[in-house]
Amino acid sequence: MVAGPAGAARGSLRDLAYDALRRRILDAELKPGARLVERDLAAELAVSRIPLREALRRLEADGLVLLVPHRGALVSPFTPADVRDLFDVRESLESLAARLAAERAEAEELARLAARLKAARTAIAAEDRGGIAAANAGFHTDIVELAHNPLLSNMMRPLEARTHWLFRLTAQRDPAQQCAEHEEMYEAIAAGDGDRAAALAHAHVVDGRAESLALAEQWAHPVIDPQRVAASRRRRA
Known part of the structure; x- marks a missing residue:
């Protein structure tokens, strides 16, 4: 199935959020163990929470973010x-x-x-x-x-x-x-x-x-x- 305009837009916003957060983590702007507040990040990146959450899941797969069920997200402690x-x-x-x-x-x-x-x-x-x-x-x-x-x-x-x-x-x-x-x-x-x-x-x-x-x-x-x-x-x- 080919994504329609809404799906394509969400995908581009997800990629934007992913790239921005990945860069900030890799550049140590966001330190290991730092809490990631969805509300604040969505406002900073000008995206809604759905593409932001998709970006966070990708970052979790990279090992850069830890998602705690029913609690939230933080930059992986990298102990x-x-x-x-x-x-x-x-x-x-x-x-x-x-x-x-x-x-x-x-x-x-x-x-x-x-x-x-x-x-x-x-x-x-x-x-x-x-x-x-x-x-x-x-x-x-x-x-x-x-x-x-x-x-x-x-x-x-x-x-x-x-x-x-x-x-x-x-x-x-x-x-x-x-x-x-x-x-x-x-x-x-x-x-x-x-x-x-x-x-x-x-x-x-x-x-x-x-x-x-x-x-x-x-x-x-x-x-x-x-x-x-x-x-x-x-x-x-």
């Missing part, structure tokens, strides 16, 4: 345990992706990785933390795509937003070091050296684990009760 679990998965799957990319990527596809490296260097020079995070997350996403393994892509896709979020929340890590490690990975992939690409990808993820977990302790709530947070009322001044 140190969540960060640890993300690293556990990335260590295995990203090294596989790098190996396959080295074996399967076409020469012209490597230009995408080179462009990400250039964007990262430009962002570092401008001290643009958001740009650095976007370029670094995009570099990892491109490697998965260059692996040409649909099953792997489907497994990694739900992690993309959380990986971008991680890069943004840990933007104070040494960006020059991360860029240098990405350049080594690029060289191994471009050379078709699967073993080296996999080893470098694994080492790259492992290298960021301890510092990222330490930073996660700084933004995480010591104790968080989603039911209580979602049910809380924010008073207007």
Whole structure:
């Protein structure tokens, strides 16, 4: 069934709300654990609650929002345990992706990785933390795509937003070091050296684990009760 004008309009409003909230979460404007008040968000984004709720469900699927039944929504707490679990998965799957990319990527596809490296260097020079995070997350996403393994892509896709979020929340890590490690990975992939690409990808993820977990302790709530947070009322001044 083809959506009529009303359905199309609602879909565009849903996408608008999704894109706006996703950006605000990934840019850490909305902090982990922050309550999302539907009434206030609908007014800010100039959308009704129906497309807003659809957007929130999409963000929940991305792992960025937690919906508490009959209570409300909040930005996912993204605890140190969540960060640890993300690293556990990335260590295995990203090294596989790098190996396959080295074996399967076409020469012209490597230009995408080179462009990400250039964007990262430009962002570092401008001290643009958001740009650095976007370029670094995009570099990892491109490697998965260059692996040409649909099953792997489907497994990694739900992690993309959380990986971008991680890069943004840990933007104070040494960006020059991360860029240098990405350049080594690029060289191994471009050379078709699967073993080296996999080893470098694994080492790259492992290298960021301890510092990222330490930073996660700084933004995480010591104790968080989603039911209580979602049910809380924010008073207007």
